[in-house]
Amino acid sequence: MFSILLFFFIIFKFLLIYSETKILQGHLVTRENWAFLARFCFLTEQGTFRYEFELGGNEQNLKILLYYDAPNQWPSVYPSNKTCMEKEAILWDGIGQIVPLSTSIPEESGCVQKEDAIIRCSNYRRFRSSRPRWWFIALADCSSKTGLNISYWISLTNAPHGYFWKEHFSADEFCK
Numbered sequence: 001m002f003s004i005l006l007f008f009f010i011i012f013k014f015l016l017i018y019s020e021t022k023i024l025q026g027h028l029v030t031r032e033n034w035a036f037l038a039r040f041c042f043l044t045e046q047g048t049f050r051y052e053f054e055l056g057g058n059e060q061n062l063k064i065l066l067y068y069d070a071p072n073q074w075p076s077v078y079p080s081n082k083t084c085m086e087k088e089a090i091l092w093d094g095i096g097q098i099v100p101l102s103t104s105i106p107e108e109s110g111c112v113q114k115e116d117a118i119i120r121c122s123n124y125r126r127f128r129s130s131r132p133r134w135w136f137i138a139l140a141d142c143s144s145k146t147g148l149n150i151s152y153w154i155s156l157t158n159a160p161h162g163y164f165w166k167e168h169f170s171a172d173e174f175c176k
C-alpha cells in the first residue's frame with residue numbers, strides 16, 4: 001500500500017515539475033496592424049510554441065513576430081512610436097523570429113484555405129535559449145489598412161529539464 005502511494009506521489013510530482021504550459025485563447029480585433037498577443041518565460045534548452053489561427057479574411061501579409069527581452073528587441077518596440085514596418089524590420093536578420101502566416105508556404109506556416117474560404121493556420125515552433133528569458137509574441141500585417149481580426153489559440157510549453165530550480169518557484173520568477 002505504501003509503495004503504491006509513493007508511486008503515485010512520484011508520478012504526480014513528476015507531472016507538476018516537468019510540464020509548464022500556458023494556453024491563450026481569444027479573438028483579437030483591433031484597428032492597429034501590429035498587436036501584442038502574449039509573453040512567456042522560456043527556460044533554458046527547449047520550449048515549444050504551438051499556434052492555431054483563424055483569419056478574418058482581410059489579412060494579406062499576416063506574420064507572427066517573436067521578440068525577446070534584449071534591449072534592442074522588445075523594449076525597443078514596445079512602447080515606441082515606430083511604424084509597423086520598423087517594428088518588423090528589427091527582426092529581419094533574426095533567428096526565424098518572423099513567421100509568415102501565408103497559404104503560399106503551407107509547409108512552413110501551416111496555413112490552408114478551407115472550402116468555407118476561411119484561412120486556418122496550425123503549426124508549432126521550438127525555441128532554444130541560452131538562458132531563461134522572456135519572449136513576446138506579436139501579430140502584424142503591415143499592409144493592412146483596416147487592422148486585424150484573428151481568432152487564436154496558443155500554447156507555450158517549457159520542455160522537460162533539470163528540475164531542482166523549479167521545485168519551489170514558478171517559471172516566471174526566473175525571468176527578470
Ligand SMILES: *[C@@H]1O[C@H](CO)[C@@H](O)[C@H](O)[C@H]1NC(C)=O
Nearest residue numbers: 029054055056057118149150
Ligand atoms: C471578423 O471576422 C469574422 C469572420 O472570421 C467576421 O464574422 C466578423 O464580422 C469580423 N469582425 C470584424 C470586426 O471585422
Ligand SMILES: *[C@@H]1O[C@H](CO)[C@@H](O)[C@H](O)[C@H]1NC(C)=O
Nearest residue numbers: 075076077078079080081082
Ligand atoms: C511618441 O510620440 C509622442 C508625441 O510625439 C511622445 O509624447 C511620446 O513620448 C512618444 N513615445 C515614445 C515611447 O517614444
